[in-house]
Amino acid sequence: MRVIFLIFFLHLFIKAKSQDIHFSQYNKSSFFINPSILSFQKKQFKFTAIRRQQWESITTPFKTSSFSLERKDIVKNISAGVNYLYDIAGDSKFKTTGVSFSFAYLFKINNRNNLSLAASTGFFERTINLDELIFNVPENQQNLSVFFPDLNFGITNKFFVNKNLYLINGLSIFHLNKPNQSLVDNKTTKLSRKLHIHSDIKYFINQDLALQPMFFYSQKETTKESVFSLQLEYFLNRENHIYLSSMLAYRYKDAVLCGFGIKINNFECHYTYDINTSSLSRASNGFGGPEVAIVYNWNMKIKQKNKIKKETQWEDCPKYL
Numbered sequence: 001m002r003v004i005f006l007i008f009f010l011h012l013f014i015k016a017k018s019q020d021i022h023f024s025q026y027n028k029s030s031f032f033i034n035p036s037i038l039s040f041q042k043k044q045f046k047f048t049a050i051r052r053q054q055w056e057s058i059t060t061p062f063k064t065s066s067f068s069l070e071r072k073d074i075v076k077n078i079s080a081g082v083n084y085l086y087d088i089a090g091d092s093k094f095k096t097t098g099v100s101f102s103f104a105y106l107f108k109i110n111n112r113n114n115l116s117l118a119a120s121t122g123f124f125e126r127t128i129n130l131d132e133l134i135f136n137v138p139e140n141q142q143n144l145s146v147f148f149p150d151l152n153f154g155i156t157n158k159f160f161v162n163k164n165l166y167l168i169n170g171l172s173i174f175h176l177n178k179p180n181q182s183l184v185d186n187k188t189t190k191l192s193r194k195l196h197i198h199s200d201i202k203y204f205i206n207q208d209l210a211l212q213p214m215f216f217y218s219q220k221e222t223t224k225e226s227v228f229s230l231q232l233e234y235f236l237n238r239e240n241h242i243y244l245s246s247m248l249a250y251r252y253k254d255a256v257l258c259g260f261g262i263k264i265n266n267f268e269c270h271y272t273y274d275i276n277t278s279s280l281s282r283a284s285n286g287f288g289g290p291e292v293a294i295v296y297n298w299n300m301k302i303k304q305k306n307k308i309k310k311e312t313q314w315e316d317c318p319k320y321l
Contacts, residue, residue, distance in 0.1 A: 020174075020194060021064055021087050021096065023050055024249070024257050024272045026216055026227070028293045029068050031083040033198055033216070034154035034172035035102035036118035038070050038079045043266070043297040046070045054274070054289030062089040062289075070102075077106045085124070098124030100150070112160045122150040128183060148179035148191070168200040194220040208235040214249075226252040241265045247272065254278045255288050268295040 023032055029048045030037040052064045070081035080103050087096040100122035107115040127145040156170035174194040182189040197217040204210045214229040229249035236242045242264050249257035251274075259272030274288025 020220065021085065022218075022225075023052055023064070023066070023293075024251075024274055024289075024291050025050060025259070025270060025293045027198075027200070027214065028270070028295060029066060029083070030070065030081065030118075030154075031066070031068055031085075031100055031102060031120065034118070034156055034170045034196060035081075035120040035152060036104050036116040036154035036156040036170060036172070037168075038072065038081050038102060038104040038118060039077075039106040039114070039116035040156065040158050040168065041070060041072050041079075041297070044072050044299045045297065046072070047296045048293065049295075050291065050293045052289055052291040063087070077108070079104045079106070083122075093127075093129040095127045095129075096124060098122050098150075102152075104154075114158045116154075116156045116158075118154045118156075120152045120154075122152075124148055124150060126181070126183070144183040146181060146183050148181065149177065150174075150179055150191075151176040154196075164204040166202055168198075168202075170196075170198050172196040192221045194218060208238075209233070225254070227257075228252075229257070245270070261293075266297045268297075269293070270295075 021032075023029070026033045027037075028050060030041075046069070048066070048068045048070075050064075050066045052062075054062045054064075064085075064087040066083060066085050068081060068083035070079065072079045074080050081101070083100040083102075085096065085098050085100070088094070100120055102118055102120035104116050104118035107117070109115060125145055125147045127143065129143050131143070152172065152174045153176060154170060154172035156168060158166065158168050160166045172195075174196070175191045176193060178190045178193060180189065181191050195218065199215045200212065201214075202210060202212045210233040212231040212233065214227075214231065216225075216227040216229070218225040227249055229247060231245055231247045233243055233245045236244050242262070245261040245263070247257070247259040247261075247270075249259075251257065255274040255276050255278070257272055257274055259270060261268060261270030263269075270293045272291045274291075276288040
């Protein structure tokens with residue numbers, strides 16, 4: 001019976017190996033979209049916590065948590081970050097945990113045009129717990145696990161058209177080493193390479209309102225994902241640095257995403273919810289998954305005398321921010 005179960009489970013696993021851990025708020029953490037974005041965060045330090053829960057209306061929910069700390073310009077033009085990932089799904093507690101490290105280098109082409117190259121490496125473990133599963137014939141079950149390294153690469157360009165408009169475009173490739181994923185002695189079950197392409201345009205309509213259309217494309221073997229997003233930011237109180245944001249997005253043939261957020265000084269909190277539109281919506285009644293992201297940005301307090309950054313004129317629209 002155990003052999004039959006393992007064959008069935010591994011069959012599903014192989015079919016689903018193109019499904020990677022992902023977040024609706026993919027742009028909140030460089031570890032899940034493109035490690036080279038690390039070079040363009042606004043302040044020296046950035047802490048991000050993301051929590052997602054999905055398919056609770058159908059089965060035991062999938063729960064994913066991510067915690068990352070990123071440091072811009074740890075030395076001149078070099079940035080680094082670390083991320084911890086915890087993901088668990090189903091009655092078998094199919095779990096993925098691990099730590100990733102990323103390093104990015106910024107090439108300052110000129111005051112308007114910057115290019116970032118980055119690499120990241122991670123060490124992960126996947127496990128399955130058979131203790132709570134029920135079999136027709138009782139027998140001793142052995143829990144399974146696999147440990148694997150992961151290598152990724154990314155490149156991103158940020159270009160300031162003028163003080164009211166900038167563009168960010170990037171490309172990244174994940175799982176360059178195609179690590180083994182088999183929970184048994186099967187060396188042919190590999191984690192396929194994944195391609196990400198993303199584009200982000202931010203336009204300041206006036207001093208209180210900004211519009212940000214975004215596009216994200218992911219492909220892993222024959223599985224493709226396209227997300228079209230539109231975010232609106234409104235500066236509620238400029239004196240106290242408070243702004244509100246709302247977001248509407250469409251994940252092609254899968255879900256409509258709605259979200260809102262608030263930022264007060266260096267602290268941000270964002271919430272999104274997926275409304276399922278795929279064929280699974282008959283079972284889920286349209287319910288998808290809530291997701292919460294908390295972000296905190298800050299600078300080290302360093303006393304500087306009569307020092308002015310030359311790049312200040314092309315920072316993120318200082319005319320308004």
